[in-house]
Amino acid sequence: MNTGTNQVSLDDVISIDAKLSDEETLVRDTTRRWIRERFLPGVPTHFENATFPMELVPEIAELGLFGANIQGYGCAGMNNVSYGLAMQELEYGDSGLRSFVSVQGALCMFPIFRFGSEEQRQKYLPKMAAGELIGCFGLTEPGAGSDPGAMTTRATRDGNEYVISGQKMWITNSPAAHLAIVWAKVDSDDASTIRGFIVDTDKAGITCPETHHKMSLRASLTGEIVMDEVRVPADAILPETKGLGSALACLNQARFGIAWGVIGAARACFDEALAYAKERIVFDRPIASKQLIQQQLVDSATQIALAQWAVLHLGRLKDEGKNFAPYHVSLVKRNNCAMALDIARVSRSILGGNGISVEFAAIRHMLNLESVYTYEGTNEVHTLILGRYLTGENAF
Ligand SMILES: Cc1cc2nc3c(=O)[nH]c(=O)nc-3n(C[C@H](O)[C@H](O)[C@H](O)COP(=O)(O)OP(=O)(O)OC[C@H]3O[C@@H](n4cnc5c(N)ncnc54)[C@H](O)[C@@H]3O)c2cc1C
Numbered sequence: 001m002n003t004g005t006n007q008v009s010l011d012d013v014i015s016i017d018a019k020l021s022d023e024e025t026l027v028r029d030t031t032r033r034w035i036r037e038r039f040l041p042g043v044p045t046h047f048e049n050a051t052f053p054m055e056l057v058p059e060i061a062e063l064g065l066f067g068a069n070i071q072g073y074g075c076a077g078m079n080n081v082s083y084g085l086a087m088q089e090l091e092y093g094d095s096g097l098r099s100f101v102s103v104q105g106a107l108c109m110f111p112i113f114r115f116g117s118e119e120q121r122q123k124y125l126p127k128m129a130a131g132e133l134i135g136c137f138g139l140t141e142p143g144a145g146s147d148p149g150a151m152t153t154r155a156t157r158d159g160n161e162y163v164i165s166g167q168k169m170w171i172t173n174s175p176a177a178h179l180a181i182v183w184a185k186v187d188s189d190d191a192s193t194i195r196g197f198i199v200d201t202d203k204a205g206i207t208c209p210e211t212h213h214k215m216s217l218r219a220s221l222t223g224e225i226v227m228d229e230v231r232v233p234a235d236a237i238l239p240e241t242k243g244l245g246s247a248l249a250c251l252n253q254a255r256f257g258i259a260w261g262v263i264g265a266a267r268a269c270f271d272e273a274l275a276y277a278k279e280r281i282v283f284d285r286p287i288a289s290k291q292l293i294q295q296q297l298v299d300s301a302t303q304i305a306l307a308q309w310a311v312l313h314l315g316r317l318k319d320e321g322k323n324f325a326p327y328h329v330s331l332v333k334r335n336n337c338a339m340a341l342d343i344a345r346v347s348r349s350i351l352g353g354n355g356i357s358v359e360f361a362a363i364r365h366m367l368n369l370e371s372v373y374t375y376e377g378t379n380e381v382h383t384l385i386l387g388r389y390l391t392g393e394n395a396f
Contacts, residue, residue: 007275010267014305019312020081027082031089034063039093044358046219050212052096053219054176061131065090065101067109073125075109081315084260091264095368096220098261103172104128106254108135111181111196114249115240120198124179136177136208138168138225139247145170146381147396148183148194149244153227155184155197155237162186162237164197164230170375174208174223177201181238182225183247196238196246205230216371252329255376256318259332260311262340262372263304265365269340269347270300272361276351293350300343307336327389334382341369 011017017025038059046053060066064076069083078086091098109128112120127133144150153166164184174180180199201208211222240246274297277288287293310332317324344366348355355362373379388394 007271007278010270010301010304013301014308016308016312020085024079024082024085027078028085028089031063031065031086032092034059035089035093039097043094043097043219044364047094047096047358047364048218050214050218052100052176052221057131057134060101061129064129065105066129066131067105067113067125070105070109070113070125070129073113073121074129075125076129079315080256080318081312084257084311084315087257087261088264088267091261092268093264094219094364095261095265095372096217098257098264099172099217099220099372102254102257102261103137104135106257107137107250108179108181110253111137111238111241111246111250112198115196115238115246116198117235117239119235120238124198133178134173134176136171136173136180136223136225137250138171138174138180138182139251140170141167142169146378148247151183151185151194153182153184154187155195156187157234158231160234161231162197162234164199164227164232166227168225168227170211171208171223171225172217172375173221174201174225175210175221177208180206180208180225181250182227183244194241194244194247196241197232197236198238199225199227199230199232199236201225203230203232216367218367248326251376252326255329255333256314258372258376259307259314259329259336262336262369263307263311265369265372266300266304266307266340266343269344269362269365270297270304273297273300273347273350276354276360280352287350296346296350300346303339303343307332307339311336327386330377330382330385333377334379334386337369337373338379341366341373344369 042053065086067075068078069080071077087098090101109125112124139148141151155162155164178201180201182197182199183194186193186195205228207226208223277293278286280287314328314332344362348362348366351360351362354360358364384395
């Protein structure tokens, strides 16, 4: 509940506007307005009911946010800073919404764009940009999460088809998906090669049951992909995928968006806590007048500002095609997720008892961020990626 009328804007604290182009500001402000008008009023109910507002998908497409940084094929072709700003505004709404858009764009449209044939791009990308086809990304398995190379899903060539069997779990959007990007070990030529496939979810032998009882990302559909001898045409393979590195390249795109997105969740919590602190009277004065509360707010604003400057720098590097390595992304994904989770917890505490109600945003973001901390490479996995880069020692 952000009721502050004279509230300081974090944009001013960060001085970010001075560093954005008119187009970047427009993308941010348009997405921001849409989130406040169309998404925020309904999200507490979706969170409580564990539902996702599918009816908003055409509006998200209209905003150009599916595959927003892809050129051509009906995509908006935004630069990476605009894309990041949009992810941030979406996650100001809810991590589940940003997850939906990240999966569609970075984990499904990007692999088709980067590793697919021209026919595959023409067939899928325009409809995915329009939100007419929804995708999911199946990498994680019950026995293979942080170590996806341990996957057991197999694709075996049989004439003009591949036959795929295996189980994927914790798959965002799978219950609503028309297609899945499935990663599988291919037996025929080289047993150790992991390849990507576009698998239409209406094929015989595939089911995508929803995962229930989540206490995090409740306003997001999560499910399995269970494949029992699913036959797909040979041209369902993404021809340019060459091992696990191809899947990791997709994750790198998504992690870039996450590093921006979680700042939005942190900002939502901060804005709410600041407004609340100015109104809540305890010991005859607003709690905003108490030094300990001010310290919490100042620490939060500082961490948000530093995170914001870091992703802006990285976004500019990415747009300039300069040195942009996976460990750069690990640094900001790891730091910003932990930062946002800390700020959500502190903000929840500033709200006192009210902080445990979903009528306020803090606890919803706090619970969501536990998933974001874990998915797309856990905090520990990114620590080990950076540790390996710094020391040259593989500690996995
Ligand atoms: C809500 C949600 C949505 C998701 N969406 C998707 C999706 O769309 N597609 C998809 O493919 N996956 C998805 N995932 C899966 C997610 O990426 C995995 O959960 C994540 O990679 C961790 O894998 P795991 O759960 O198997 O944990 P594990 O790999 O079993 O890890 C357990 C713990 O051990 C730690 N650990 C692992 N290895 C080491 C090591 N070498 N040294 C020290 N510690 C280590 C981990 O950091 C973690 O703390 C999603 C998960 C969630 C919760």
